[in-house]
Amino acid sequence: MTADASVQTPPLPARAPALFRVALVGNPNAGKTSLFNALTGYRRHVANFPGVTVESARGRIRRTRAAVELIDLPGTYSLAAASPDELVVCDVLCGRMQGETAPDAILAVVDATNLSRHLYLISQLLETDLPIVVAANMVDVAKARGLEFDFQKLSERLGVPVVPIVATSPPTIAPLLAEIERLAAGRRETSPQASRAKLPDALVAEIDGLRRLAAPKVNGAEAIRILLDRDGAAADEYAARGGSEDALTAARQRLAAAGIAGPASEVRARYAWIAEMLQGVIRRPDRPVVTLSDRIDRILTHKLWGAVALILVLFVVFQAIFSWAAPIMDAIDAAFAWLSGAAARVIPDGAVQSFVCNGLIAGVGGVLIFLPQILILFGFIAILEDCGYLARAAHMVDRLMRGLGLSGRAFIPLLSSFACAVPAIMGTRTISDRRERFITIFLAPFMSCSARLPVYFLMITTFVPPASYLGGWVTRHALVLLAMYLVGVVVAVPLAWIMRKALLAGPASGFMLEMPSYKWPRWQAVLDRMWTAGKKFVVGAGTVIVLVNLLVWTLGYFPRSESVRTAVEARGTAAGWTDERVEQELAGEYLRESFLGQMGHAIEPVVRPLGWDWRIGVAVIASLPAREVVVATMGTIYNLGEDTDEESESLREAIRSARWPAAKTDVKTGERENVKTADADLSDRAAVGAPGTPVFTLSVALSIMVFFALCAQCTSTLVVIGRETRSWRWPIASFGTMTGIAYLAAWGTAVGARAMGW
Amino acid sequence: MVLSQAPKSEWVKIRGVRGDCAVCCRLMELGFVEGTECCVLGCAPLGDPIQVRIGCCDMSLRREQADLIEYAVAS
Numbered sequence: 001m002t003a004d005a006s007v008q009t010p011p012l013p014a015r016a017p018a019l020f021r022v023a024l025v026g027n028p029n030a031g032k033t034s035l036f037n038a039l040t041g042y043r044r045h046v047a048n049f050p051g052v053t054v055e056s057a058r059g060r061i062r063r064t065r066a067a068v069e070l071i072d073l074p075g076t077y078s079l080a081a082a083s084p085d086e087l088v089v090c091d092v093l094c095g096r097m098q099g100e101t102a103p104d105a106i107l108a109v110v111d112a113t114n115l116s117r118h119l120y121l122i123s124q125l126l127e128t129d130l131p132i133v134v135a136a137n138m139v140d141v142a143k144a145r146g147l148e149f150d151f152q153k154l155s156e157r158l159g160v161p162v163v164p165i166v167a168t169s170p171p172t173i174a175p176l177l178a179e180i181e182r183l184a185a186g187r188r189e190t191s192p193q194a195s196r197a198k199l200p201d202a203l204v205a206e207i208d209g210l211r212r213l214a215a216p217k218v219n220g221a222e223a224i225r226i227l228l229d230r231d232g233a234a235a236d237e238y239a240a241r242g243g244s245e246d247a248l249t250a251a252r253q254r255l256a257a258a259g260i261a262g263p264a265s266e267v268r269a270r271y272a273w274i275a276e277m278l279q280g281v282i283r284r285p286d287r288p289v290v291t292l293s294d295r296i297d298r299i300l301t302h303k304l305w306g307a308v309a310l311i312l313v314l315f316v317v318f319q320a321i322f323s324w325a326a327p328i329m330d331a332i333d334a335a336f337a338w339l340s341g342a343a344a345r346v347i348p349d350g351a352v353q354s355f356v357c358n359g360l361i362a363g364v365g366g367v368l369i370f371l372p373q374i375l376i377l378f379g380f381i382a383i384l385e386d387c388g389y390l391a392r393a394a395h396m397v398d399r400l401m402r403g404l405g406l407s408g409r410a411f412i413p414l415l416s417s418f419a420c421a422v423p424a425i426m427g428t429r430t431i432s433d434r435r436e437r438f439i440t441i442f443l444a445p446f447m448s449c450s451a452r453l454p455v456y457f458l459m460i461t462t463f464v465p466p467a468s469y470l471g472g473w474v475t476r477h478a479l480v481l482l483a484m485y486l487v488g489v490v491v492a493v494p495l496a497w498i499m500r501k502a503l504l505a506g507p508a509s510g511f512m513l514e515m516p517s518y519k520w521p522r523w524q525a526v527l528d529r530m531w532t533a534g535k536k537f538v539v540g541a542g543t544v545i546v547l548v549n550l551l552v553w554t555l556g557y558f559p560r561s562e563s564v565r566t567a568v569e570a571r572g573t574a575a576g577w578t579d580e581r582v583e584q585e586l587a588g589e590y591l592r593e594s595f596l597g598q599m600g601h602a603i604e605p606v607v608r609p610l611g612w613d614w615r616i617g618v619a620v621i622a623s624l625p626a627r628e629v630v631v632a633t634m635g636t637i638y639n640l641g642e643d644t645d646e647e648s649e650s651l652r653e654a655i656r657s658a659r660w661p662a663a664k665t666d667v668k669t670g671e672r673e674n675v676k677t678a679d680a681d682l683s684d685r686a687a688v689g690a691p692g693t694p695v696f697t698l699s700v701a702l703s704i705m706v707f708f709a710l711c712a713q714c715t716s717t718l719v720v721i722g723r724e725t726r727s728w729r730w731p732i733a734s735f736g737t738m739t740g741i742a743y744l745a746a747w748g749t750a751v752g753a754r755a756m757g758w
Numbered sequence: 759m760v761l762s763q764a765p766k767s768e769w770v771k772i773r774g775v776r777g778d779c780a781v782c783c784r785l786m787e788l789g790f791v792e793g794t795e796c797c798v799l800g801c802a803p804l805g806d807p808i809q810v811r812i813g814c815c816d817m818s819l820r821r822e823q824a825d826l827i828e829y830a831v832a833s
Contacts, residue, residue, distance in 0.1 A: 511807060
C-alpha cells in the first residue's frame with residue numbers, strides 16, 4: 001500500500017461535503033502505512049492520482065465522531081521533490097492536484113528514533129499554513145535505544161500538537177484520535193502560533209514578494225520551491241499557471257547576489273531551527289545502547305556471513321516460488337481439468353463445448369495458475385520488507401547490480417523472475433527510481449522462468465545425446481539446461497547497458513537507502529499485501545489474459561468443415577484405426593486447417609531459415625498466451641491427443657520421426673504442389689528441409705530452446721508490463737525486442753549448430 | 759577528509775557536503791549537515807556501498823556519495 005506507480009482503478013466516488021480530509025505525510029519508513037492501517041482498520045480505497053502513475057490510498061478513520069477521510073501520500077524526505085512520487089505530496093498539499101482541493105489538515109508521522117531528520121519535513125509542512133498534528137511514532141524502539149523525550153516541550157515550541165504513538169499498537173493511538181477530532185471540530189484554517197524555521201532574510205523577502213504578486217496565489221512552502229528548485233517542477237507549474245517568468249528570474253538573480261543559489265542555505269536554516277526545537281527535548285544515554293537489532297545487523301551485513309545469509313534467504317525464496325508453488329499449481333491445474341471434463345459431459349460436442357472447455361475454463365485456469373507464485377513471492381517480499389531485511393539485501397548486492405546501471409533494489413525482482421516474471425514485474429514496485437524500475441521490468445522476462453522448463457525438458461531429453469563428465473557428477477543434459485538459463489542473462493546485460501545509456505539516460509539518482517531497525521513482521525500486514533497483489537493480478541490483468549487466450553482459441557478452432565471429419569473418418573475406417581486414434585487425427589487435421597494453421601503456413605518462410613517447419617510455426621503462435629502450451633500444441637499437431645506433457649514418450653517418438661514432406665499440401669485448395677527450390681532464396685534450404693529428412697535435428701531442437709528462452713511468449717507477462725507501466729508502448733516494445741532477439745539468436749544457434757555438424 | 763575514507767566504527771563530526779547537485783541536496787536533507795555526528799559501521803560484501811549510522815538511523819550510501827561528505831575530526 002505504499003504509494004507507487006500502479007494499476008488503474010476506477011475514479012474516486014463523490015465525497016460528501018462534510019468530510020474532513022486529512023493528508024497523511026511522512027518520511028519513508030516513518031510508519032505511515034502502519035498508522036494508516038491502524039486508523040482505518042485496513043479498509044481503504046486505492047486509486048491513482050489523475051495524470052500520474054502514483055497510487056493513493058484513502059480510508060475513513062474509525063472511532064471518530066466527525067467523518068474524517070485519511071489520504072495516504074507517498075513517503076518523502078522533503079517537499080523539494082526528487083521523484084514523481086514526492087512531487088505528488090507537494091501538489092496535493094498545495095491543492096494543485098487536479099480534481100481535488102487542498103486537504104483540511106495534515107497528519108505528519110515522524111520517527112522518534114530519528115526526530116532531527118524527520119523534523120526537516122515538518123519545518124516545510126508548517127509553511128503550507130495547514131493545521132498539523134504530529135504523530136511521533138516508534139517511541140517504544142526509541143526507548144529501547146535509551147532515548148527520553150519531552151514531547152510537551154516540543155509541542156509548545158512547534159506550536160502544534162505532538163503525540164507519541166506506537167503505530168502497531170492500537171491503544172497508543174487514542175490520544176492521536178482525540179487530536180484529530182479536535183482539529184475536525186474546530187476546522188481551524190491555520191496554526192497561527194506555529195513556529196517557523198528562520199530562513200535567510202533575502203529568501204524571506206523574495207517569498208513575500210512572490211506571494212504579494214496578483215496571480216497566481218501560492219503558499220509559503222510553494223514559494224520556496226518555486227524560487228529554489230532549479231529546473232524543478234514547481235517553477236514549471238508556476239509558469240503554467242500564468243506566473244511571471246521575468247519576475248521569477250529577477251528574484252532568483254537577487255537571491256544569487258545575496259549568496260543563495262539552490263536549496264543548500266534552506267537546508268542549513270532548517271537544521272539550525274531543528275537544533276533549536278530539540279534543545280533539551282531529547283535525553284540521550286551517555287553511551288549508545290547496542291540493541292538486538294544492531295547485534296543482528298553485525299551478522300546479517302557482515303562481509304562474509306552477510307553474504308552467506310543472503311544466499312540462504314534467496315535460496316529459500318527461490319525454492320519456494322519454484323517448488324512450494326508446484327503442488328498448488330498442480331492442484332489448480334487438476335481442478336480446472338476436472339471442471340473442463342465436467343463441462344464437457346454436460347455440454348454437447350461442438351463449438352460451444354470447445355469454447356467453454358478449451359477457451360474459457362482453460363483461459364481462467366491459465367490466469368489462476370500464476371496465483372500461488374504471486375502470493376508466495378509477495379508474502380516473502382512483505383515479510384522481508386516489513387522486518388527490514390529487504391533494505392539489507394539491496395545494500396549487499398548493490399555493487400553487483402550497478403554494472404547494469406541498476407541498484408540493489410532491482411535484485412529481488414530479477415531473481416524471482418527466474419521462477420515467474422509476472423510476480424517479479426509486480427514486485428518492481430519496491431524500486432523507487434522510475435527509470436530503474438522500467439529497465440528492471442524490461443529485463444525480467446529475459447530470465448528463464450519455470451514455464452520454459454517443459455520446453456527445455458522435452459527438447460533436451462529427446463535430442464541431446466546423454467553423456468556425463470567428472471565421474472557422473474555433471475551430465476550433458478544439465479549443462480545444456482544451465483546454458484539455456486544463462487542465455488537470458490547474457491542477453492540482459494548488454495540490453496540493460498544500452499537502455500541505461502540510450503533510452504532512459506539521465507543523471508544518476510544516487511543510492512541512499514535507509515536501513516530500518518529489524519522488527520517482527522506484522523502478519524496482518526503481510527496477508528494484506530498478498531491479498532492486494534493477488535486481487536490486482538486476477539482482476540486487473542486476468543481479464544485481458546483470458547481475452548487473449550480466447551482469441552487464440554478462436555483462431556485454433558475455426559473454420560471447421562464437416563468435409564475434414566468425413567475425410568479423416570474414411571481414412572480411419574480404411575486403415576482400421578481405433579476411435580481414439582481417429583479423434584487424435586481429427587484434432588490434428590482441424591488444427592492444421594484452422595486460421596492458426598494457416599498462419600503457421602504463412603510464417604513458414606520466416607521460420608524456415610531456423611530449420612523449422614510450419615508445424616513448429618503453429619506451435620509458436622499457439623503458445624503466445626503461454627510458453628508451456630507449446631508442448632500440448634505439438635502433441636495435437638502431431639496427432640497425440642491434448643493431454644500431452646513433456647514426459648510423454650509418444651510425443652518424443654512422434655517429433656523424432658517427423659519428416660519433411662516430399663510434397664506439401666496447400667491448406668486452402670487442397671492442391672498438391674511440389675516443393676520448389678524457386679522460392680528458396682534461403683541459402684540453407686538445400687541442407688535443411690530436404691524431403692524425407694527428419695524435421696527435428698539437434699540444431700532445430702537447440703534453436704527452438706534458444707527461441708523460447710528469449711521470446712516473449714507469455715500474455716500474462718505482457719499484460720502485467722502494460723498495467724505496471726500504464727502504457728501500451730512498453731509491452732509492445734518488450735514483445736518486439738524479445739521476439740527479434742529470440743529470432744536472431746535462434747537463427748544464429750541453428751546456423752552454428754549446423755556448422756558443427758549437429 | 760571524506761566519509762568514504764572515515765575509520766570504521768568511529769564517530770566523526772561532519773563538516774559539510776561538497777557541491778550543490780541534486781544528490782548533494784538530498785544528502786543534506788537527510789541530515790548530513792555541519793556538526794552532525796555519524797559513524798561508518800561497515801561495508802557490503804563487495805566493498806561498496808557503506809553502512810553509515812547518523813543519529814539512530816542506518817543508511818546505505820554508495821562510496822561515490824560518501825565521497826561528497828566531508829568530516830572534520832573524530833569526536
